[in-house]
Amino acid sequence: MRRMGDIQGTFRVKRIYEQPEIDDGFRVLVDRLWPRGVPKESAAVDLWLKDVAPSTELRKEFNHRPERFADFSARYRLELDSNPAVETLLVLAARHSRVTLLYAARNTEENNARVLLDYLLGRPPG
Numbered sequence: 491m492r493r494m495g496d497i498q499g500t501f502r503v504k505r506i507y508e509q510p511e512i513d514d515g516f517r518v519l520v521d522r523l524w525p526r527g528v529p530k531e532s533a534a535v536d537l538w539l540k541d542v543a544p545s546t547e548l549r550k551e552f553n554h555r556p557e558r559f560a561d562f563s564a565r566y567r568l569e570l571d572s573n574p575a576v577e578t579l580l581v582l583a584a585r586h587s588r589v590t591l592l593y594a595a596r597n598t599e600e601n602n603a604r605v606l607l608d609y610l611l612g613r614p615p616g
Contacts, residue, residue: 500583501610503603506592510534515588518579520603522549525594535592537582542575544602559600566605579610 504514506525510533519525519535522543543549544566552562570576582589593603608614 500587501579501589501591501607503591503593503607505598506533506535506594513588514590516582516586517590517592518582519592520606521592521594522546523594528594539575539578542570542573542579542606545569549602554595554597554601556597556600563605566602567609570606570609576610579606583610 506519506521506528510517514534517534517536519533519538520542522540524530524538525533544552544562548562548565548569552558579589579591591603591606593601595601595603598604
C-alpha cells in the first residue's frame with residue numbers, strides 16, 4: 491500500500507453536481523448525507539463512504555459558515571486521526587490511479603472534501 495506522501499496525484503475533489511468524466515477514476519462520495527436532487531442511478535458514485543465524513547455534530551455546528559471553517563477544519567482533522575475509513579481511501583489510492591472525492595457543498599474551497607484532501611496529502615491545516 492502507498493503511504494500518504496506517495497499519493498499526491500491520486501486524489502482530487504469535485505462537486506457531485508458536476509458532470510462525471512472518464513478521468514474522474516474511482517468516484518467516492520465523502521458526505522454523510524446524500525446530495526439533494528441527485529438521483530443515485532445517475533450519480534456515477536462507485537462508493538458512498540459516509541464514515542469518512544465529519545460527525546453529524548461537527549457538520550451541524552459548521553453549517554457551511556465561512557467564519558467557522560478554521561475551527562471545523564481543525565476538529566475534522568482530529569476526527570480523521572482516529573477514523574478507520576481513512577485507511578479505506580488509502581487502499582483505494584493503491585488500487586486506482588485516480589480517486590475523486592465527491593461533495594455537495596456550494597462552497598468549493600471551504601468544505602469537508604478539501605479538508606480531507608489536504609489531510610490525505612499530508613498538508614498542514616490552513
